[in-house]
Amino acid sequence: MRFLLFLVCLFSLTYSTIAQPSTSGSVYSLTGYVRESVTQQPIQGVTIFISDSRRGVTTGKDGYFIISVPAGTYTVRFSHVGFKPVALPITIREHTYRDVLLEDDTKSLEEVTVTTEAPDRNVRKVEIGVSQMSIRNIKRIPAFMGEVDVVRSLLLLPGVSTVGEGAPGLNIRGGSTDQNLVLMDDAPIFNASHLMGFFSVFNPDAVRDVTLHRGGVAPAYGGRASSVLDIKVREPDNQKWSVSGGVGLVSSRLGVEGPLIKNKLSILAASRLAINDFLFKIGPTNLRDTRANFYDVTTKLKYLLDEHHTLTFTGYIGKDVFKLASDSLATVEVNASSTRYDYRTLNGTLRWNYFINDRFNLATTAVVSHYASTNSSPDSANAFRLESEIQQRQLKTDLSFLVNEAHSVQGGVSVIDYRIQPNQLIPGTSSNVLPVILPLEQAYELAAYIQDEWTVNANFSVLAGLRYSELLTQGPATVRTYQEGIPKEDETVASVKTYSAGTIFHRAGGFEPRLALRFTLAEGQSIKAGYNRLRQYIHQITNTTAALPTARWALSNPYIQPQIADQWSLGYFRNTATNMYELSAEVYYKLIQNAIDYKDGAQLLLTRFPETELLQGQGKAYGLETMVRKNKGFWTGWASYTYARTFLTIDGPYLEERVNNGNVYPANFDKPHTVNIAAVYRPSARFNVSLNFTYSTGRPITQPYARARVNGVVVPIYIDRNQQRIPDYHRLDFSMQFEQDPAKKKRWQSSWVFSVYNVYARKNAYSVFYKLNSRSFTDASKLAIFGTAFPSLTYNFKF
Template sequence: MSRKLLFLTILCFGGFIFSEIQAQVTGKAQNYTFYGTVIDSVSQEPIGGAAVFLLESRTGTYTDKKGFYGLSTPAGQFTLRVSYLGYKAKVIKLDISKNLILDIPMSVDAQFLEEVTVISSKPEENIRSTETGVAKLSIRSIRKIPAFMGEIDVVRSLQMLPGVSTVGEGSTGINIRGGSIDQNLVLMDDAPVFNSSHLFGFFSIFNPDAVRDVSLSRGGISAEYGGRTTAVLDVKLKDPDLEKSSFYGGVGLVSSRLGLEMPLIKDRLAVLISTRGSFNDFLFKLGPESIRGTVANFYDLTGKILFKPSEKTRLSYTSYYSFDAFKLPSDSLNTVNVNATSSTYKYRTYNQTLRFNWFVGTNASLTLAAIQSVYKANTSVPDSSIAFELNSGIRLRSLKARYVHSGEKNNLSFGLESNHYQIDPNQLLPGPFSNILPVNIASEFARESAAYLENEWKFSPRFSMLTGLRYSFFQRLGPDSVYLYAPEAVRRLENVEENQFFDRGEVAKSYSGFEPRVSLRYSLDDNTSLKASYNRMRQYVQLISNTTAALPTARWGTSDVNIQPQIADQVSVGIFKNLEENKWETSAELYYRKSQQFPDYRDLADLIFSSNLEQEIIQGKGRAYGLELMARKNTGFMTGWLTYTYARTQVKIDPKYELIHNYTGAWYPANYDKPHTFNLMVNYRTAINVTLSGNFTLSTGRPATYPIGSFVASGNTVPIFPNRNLQRIPNYHRLDLALIIEPNPSRARKWQGSWVISVYNLYSRNNAYSVYFDLNPRLQTNAYKLAVFGAAFPSITYNFKF
């Protein structure tokens, strides 16, 4: 451990001792405390912003975003009232004679369903919170968004928010504020996810039946998070119900779902199991002959066990497994440069999280977590003469500790974490009669450790500040073979000056640095606030892919002697204003991010089989800037939001890389640069249990590089390409509609069924995913447009619960 990391660790535990002493000094001996969480009685989701009020003493508080509250009062008998918009108010008689833990479930009020908010936080939280660039969605609001082929999708729902985009249908992951997909830290119950999609991006891996809520941080990012440079997507899975059993699921054209929650020991031990599968290959057999050999299916399994040995301790274990299989009858996706009749792509994810929570006091908690994340990919071709298997994978093991102390004037948190990476780059295994030679690239090993300290200062009702400091320390470990190149020379074999080898466990290269974070909020009045934030983030691992949509053939890699970690500094400012008693929320945010060691790739780079990636990767500078506007209506029979985003992402490579003709030292657009995006999302409740929803999206086409001419050499037509990404594919727009029929909440029934009827791409827009060219011997150029979905896709899904 370095001296800097040791110093920060001592500082963290010093803060722990100080906060405990402060709590003891400021506490009053004659007072007792009670605390707990406020949750939805059905979904078990925490209710943020619920009012918790003692009628006799006229004191109270609001629950935080995790539904947690805490109050202190002298001994006596009191009446506690808990209320939240859209829920039945709850009145509880309390006899306070000792410290007490009280969890409070709340039921939806059917008479006021039209007042239920879109998000799971109090309406004025966007004004009072110090966070910037944070979007939160409950699973309830996600279910209202029209789904592709009836499959409710967390990631697709996020694409309707400002600053979030994708390069097109069938692409893996999302691009946030000008970042690539691997620059987003995606977490599922604290476990990192290395591929968040099913079937190349058509669906996300998150089972909606198991999701509790979703938080996307793209501005002022907490010091708790690190390892990526753009954004954090934190998906929390719900806890199993400790009181009653429930069985639920859904049947659709694309996939079907089943879930079970059951208490094994009431109020102490419960289990959740939820599975989802898509086995619809028979649908392709009904289509044209060109697609009858297509295979496209997936399944996933989510499990969670919750154990409460006491009122102050909680132990949970989360396990997730998913598997995808995709095969095309032709080789349009094959990147191994062989001619095969069919290629099969398989990939799987296996995550585990073991978490222990200890409520140290009324306003303090300690969390310990052990995590494992595994991602493996396989590509295979069965043809005997060229049969092969291509395998790759990444495994992460992590230990985390986090302490939180909440107070009236400040909220202190600090923690430690250690991550160990094992990356298995692409390994090519020929078949028994294959003409292909084997390739085995050595595995990569690395360790990333971090410590952080964060505090939110509440100076006054109008002014608050969130400050954080994270220190990360990265080590590339042996065994490792390293080339050292001549200074200022292009990284080619002819410029290698020395070859170094490091034994197993030996440190080949280390990087470290501080990552400061700060967010400020100043309220002009009760309905208007100004916010600003700055954060620095470092990224030591990255996805190695130069294709528009990352395929399973893409590989992960770590920083080493030649490939330096990415460093990004982002500044954002915004104004937030609520209108008509929080009926409307409006916001405008500006951001600018500057990146160092921003990666790009040489023309015709061999990323699959290269054992020296520094010869294929070129690192330069990156910048991203933009404006995000949003207006959201929270209450009434019609709710929804309207967003507009202006965003630019540009890259500049030093022209010293003279082997690449199109690096001139000027800024050029990144592959996912889309300047204009407009989104409209509307929910209209036509009856107490019937909702009509629709969304419309319009965006600029992504950049492309078109040939400007051609010439003939040795009888072959060779295209001439200008500098990168100077042209664009056509603009993208699409309209989706959905009709949601839910059970009448005023009628209590054991069996509850609902229907979702949706149409994706209502007016059959033939959006271009890419444009490619065919050059014939006459030097004539024919342009072709590839569209993933060129027609309307209707679907129907039946969901049930009992």
């Protein structure tokens, strides 16, 4: 807390010192944005150089620049690798705003992959285990059912996996799905999937770029123990209006953007709508009443007050409705009501950016995020609604200080207000179900950080940071005390203490050091090393392999300790002289304290005191990630191989609080071997072909070891958890894209995308289950989610 108060005072003092207005009347600011001419995407790292005054700056991640010069007429040059340079005569008599568009420098397709960063950034950057993908490259990856998917594309990166096709969430370097912090313009996304995991909630028409921090997590981020997925919504065009969209098999898209006040206020609105009920009308009889619909709307408003102050608002709303025709997928008609899943997300982010001068930048952000889920059944005798929701409100501020070209410092403070309704069961009008309402969970998470990035010399750079975070859990709450020497159960409660609203009854926190080092071996070669400590105070409580939307969330308390991850990384990075090829190899080792698992037969929904069902222990993950990438030529793409292991040890003091008798066992998502290959062939500017192939080891499962017969009923007997595996997984995807000739400038632009998912129709196992009967021990069955090839055709347009 003292560290946090110190940083707050430091920020106040710094702000009051540097925010003084300039007394010079002869110096003015030239500001604006640099964007790519076709997609209007901001370009980071563009060099803006005024030859007359020998002054220069580079654009930030949003393409913004600001440079101060005396009044006069200058030749301003804008240049970046992969784009045609532009030199503009600009007369400055007052504060001047100018937007600049750069065109791709394809040079007859000698270089067809244009990035928004320097081509050798993977070698020169300090951080390790950070991958960035532009939306342009994501759109070239073959899509399932024609839906360009931001999250699914990450599965082609090393170190990223999932428990199965269509499963929500990602497993990154030995972390569970809830250990990933997913952000859309700083707002957290608690469920990043549509249709129970088949598609992601991110509209590709609204996304600018995607950055995955799986190894090196900057001190500005915290709250999760595995990774940060940072998704940025693109900036709206403030020069002209345009309409874009697409029509596909699963969903249709429509977006509009343009200036409300030219060069001052602009807006972006992108929407998707999927009404897929008609697809099931032609399917099997028992699936014809299935519903699988969703919609989402992403908006962004940007207001440029002046050359120093910018206000940005990002909003997102999304909703899903998923209902199976009956609770049984058997071919025999049964008298059972169907279960309906409704879940929705509502987020808003307001950001004030203050470009104080060429060296100081202050950004203050207010975030509101709300996620709610409802599971309901209409059966009159047993009708119910099972509801849960999470509300997070956050206020944070970040100050950046550019000491010089080789030295930059950044710091910030953050306050998060959590409000969680774990579960409430609401019966129908004439239902026999009894109501259950679990108490509201509330807490504040306070954090402060500071980091220093220093290029010591041409061969050595360091990024060092320190973050402090603390969770203050508050009432109203009821906390049990359990009898000593026996397991925590409802029958072993010694006493109960009640805390009133607003009373802080539990604190947890500590420091989180971050360090990254880069050593340059030779031109185009570097070695990097890193260390991170991450703390997680909010946890998803589920005992299913793939978490359903109804999975409850819980805050740390006296019995659910924060998960703490310590990760060490070491990597070798190399580029060829022309940056045509990139080669990287990283090894990592991670230790996880207070990893969460559950007791055998745990009942987690509607459990008032989940500590009686949960277990915490130690986790260990290690692996090797290799990748080779080709950036130029008619053929581009990458190939990666990952070796990764994740183990848990739950060894409590009592037999009931152990898993596998306290021995080490693999986690549900442990997949030792993964191979990914992605290739794009672009022989002309109007046509490209994309292929991707993926292979991975089957995930662990628990199979019955023996059987017992109790009163004529066969009962399976399980010994050890996660000691068997489902069959290995592999799949090939293909797509073709036809575009208009970019040389012919037309108001109406369109493209066609034809894709085939799972080309050779492999029936990959999602799970293996057993049917027990009195005559045979088991009948093993394999469940395949996508057991055939899925062709699709999508039409995209923009005008």
